[in-house]
Amino acid sequence: MQEHISALMDGELSGAGLDLALEMLRQPEHFARLDAYHQIRHVLRAGESAAAMRPDFSAGLQTVLRNL
C-alpha cells in the first residue's frame, strides 16, 4: 500500500487509488515518507546545489498552514 504514496507523487494515481493515498497521508509517518521522496527528487535533479532548507522547516511550515 505504501507504493500508492510513491505513485501519487508521480501523478500515476487516480480515482480510488488517489483517495486511498490521501487517506494514508493523514498519518504523519506517511506524510514524512512523501516529504523524503520529494527531497530525494530534489537532490537527484540538482545535486549539491539543491539548496537545502533547515531540516525542521518543512514540519514547521505544515504546522503554520494547518492552523490558518
Added chain:
Amino acid sequence: MVKEREIDRELVQRAQAGEKLAFGLLVTKYQRKLYRLALRIVADPAEAEDVVQETFIKAYRALPQFRGDAAFYTWLYRIAINAARSSLESRGRRLPTQSGLNINESETFEVRSHLNDVDTPETLLLNKQLAEAVNSAMEGLPAELRLTLSLREIEGLSYADIAEVMVCPIGTVRSRIFRAREAIAERIRPLLGTGVEN
C-alpha cells in the same frame, strides 16, 4: 508533465473544497523549489524561508480565486517572486538586475549560479551530506532499481514510457520506483530528522 499538472489540479480542487491535507501535499511538493527561487532573489537563507512561508500563506488565502487558467506552480511562483520582492523592499534592497528570473528555468532546475555564495556553512554542509547520501544510496541499488528511478526522476519519463523502455509491466515499474525511493529514504532520514516506521 501533463500528469503533474493533472495531479496538481486534483489537489487544488480538493484544497479549494476545504481539504487542508491536499494543500499540504502541494506545499511538500513545491517548498524546496520555491526556497531555491527565493534564495536566489533575497540571497539570505533565513529570509528565503520567510518568503516561502509567506508565499504559501498568501496562496492558501487566495486559493478560492485560483481558477486554474495557469498551472498551479506558475501561479505559485508569481506569488513567491512578489513576496521576495516585497521582502527586499522592506529591507531597502531591490531585485538584483542580473537575476534573470525565469519561472520555467527555476522549475527545471537550470538555474544554479550563485546559490553557494549565499548559503550558510550549515546549509552548505547539509546540501553536501544529502547529495552524498542520495548518490551513495543510488550507487548501492540493484541496477534495475537504479535505472528505473533515474528514468523517472532525471529523465522525467512516465511509468508507461519506462515500462516500454525496460520491457516490463507498469506494475513492476511502480514497485521498483517505490523500492528505490525507500532504500534511499532510509539513508537520508537521519539528515532530515524524520523517522518513519515501516
